[in-house]
Amino acid sequence: MIIERAYAHVAAHDEDAWPWSVPCVRLLLEEGLRFTAPVTFLVGENGSGKSTLVEALAEGFGLDSWGGSHDWRYATDRGKSVLGERIRFDAAPRGRRMLGSRAARKGFFLRAETALDALDREGFAPDGMSHGEGFLAAFRGKFLEPGLYVMDEPEAALSFTSCLELLGHLDQLVKRGGQVVCATHSPLLTALPGADIVEVGEHGLRRVEWRELELVDHWRRYLADPRAYLRHVLE
Numbered sequence: 001m002i003i004e005r006a007y008a009h010v011a012a013h014d015e016d017a018w019p020w021s022v023p024c025v026r027l028l029l030e031e032g033l034r035f036t037a038p039v040t041f042l043v044g045e046n047g048s049g050k051s052t053l054v055e056a057l058a059e060g061f062g063l064d065s066w067g068g069s070h071d072w073r074y075a076t077d078r079g080k081s082v083l084g085e086r087i088r089f090d091a092a093p094r095g096r097r098m099l100g101s102r103a104a105r106k107g108f109f110l111r112a113e114t115a116l117d118a119l120d121r122e123g124f125a126p127d128g129m130s131h132g133e134g135f136l137a138a139f140r141g142k143f144l145e146p147g148l149y150v151m152d153e154p155e156a157a158l159s160f161t162s163c164l165e166l167l168g169h170l171d172q173l174v175k176r177g178g179q180v181v182c183a184t185h186s187p188l189l190t191a192l193p194g195a196d197i198v199e200v201g202e203h204g205l206r207r208v209e210w211r212e213l214e215l216v217d218h219w220r221r222y223l224a225d226p227r228a229y230l231r232h233v234l235e
C-alpha cells in the first residue's frame with residue numbers, strides 16, 4: 001500500500017458551498033476514507049462527487065490536477081482545488097517517502113476530461129491515435145512503477161477488450177507494490193478480484209460487494225431484456 005487513509009480538517013467552511021456541500025466530502029471531513037486494498041473503485045451516480053474526490057486525492061498526493069504523471073507536475077497554471085489543498089494522508093512507509101520527496105513520488109492521474117491533452121503532452125497520444133489507443137499506450141508505458149495511480153472513468157474511452165487489458169495492467173501494478181484509486185461506472189472493472197468498492201452517494205461513502213452493486217444489477221437486467229428499461233424512455 002502507498003496510502004492507507006485520506007482525511008481533511010477544515011476549520012471554518014461554508015457547508016452549503018462546493019465542495020463541502022457534497023455528502024462524500026462531508027464524510028471525508030468527519031471520518032476520513034480508509035484504503036484497505038491496493039485497488040479501490042469509487043462508484044456512484046453522476047454528480048455524487050467521485051471526480052471531486054479523485055481529483056483531490058491526486059492533487060493531495062502531488063500529481064498534476066490536469067492529469068498526467070509524477071514527472072509532469074503543475075505543467076498548467078490550474079491550481080489545486082480547495083479540497084486538494086487540504087487533503088492529508090496516513091501513508092505506508094513507501095507512501096511517506098513519496099509524500100516527503102517529489103523525486104521519490106510516482107504515479108499517474110488519468111482524468112477523463114483532459115486525458116487526451118495530458119497524454120499528448122507526454123507523447124502518448126500523437127495525432128492519428130484515438131482516445132482509447134492513447135489510454136492503452138499510457139497504461140503500457142506509464143503504469144509500471146510502484147506509485148499512486150488515480151483514474152476517473154477510464155472506461156469512457158475503452159472497448160470491452162481494452163478494459164480487460166487495463167485490468168491486466170492494474171494486476172501487474174499491484175503486484176509491484178502500486179496502488180490504484182479509480183472512479184468508474186464499469187461492471188467489468190469493478191469485478192477485479194480483491195478490489196475494494198466504495199459507493200459514493202447521499203449517504204457519503206460506504207463499502208459494497210460487487211454482487212450487490214446497483215450498476216451490476218442494472219446491466220444484468222438490461223442485457224437480459226433491454227425492453228424492460230427502454231419502454232420507460234421511448235415513446
Ligand SMILES: Nc1ncnc2c1ncn2[C@@H]1O[C@H](COP(=O)(O)OP(=O)(O)O)[C@@H](O)[C@H]1O
Binds near residue numbers: 018022046049053
Ligand atoms: N468546480 C466545481 N465548482 C462547483 N461545483 C462543482 C465543481 N465540480 C463539481 N461540482 C459539483 O459537485 C458535485 C459532484 O460533482 P462530481 O464530483 O463531478 O461528481 P461525479 O464525478 O460523481 O459525477 C456536483 O453537484 C457538481 O455539480
Ligand SMILES: [Mg+2]
Binds near residue numbers: 050051052152183
Ligand atoms: Mg465524474
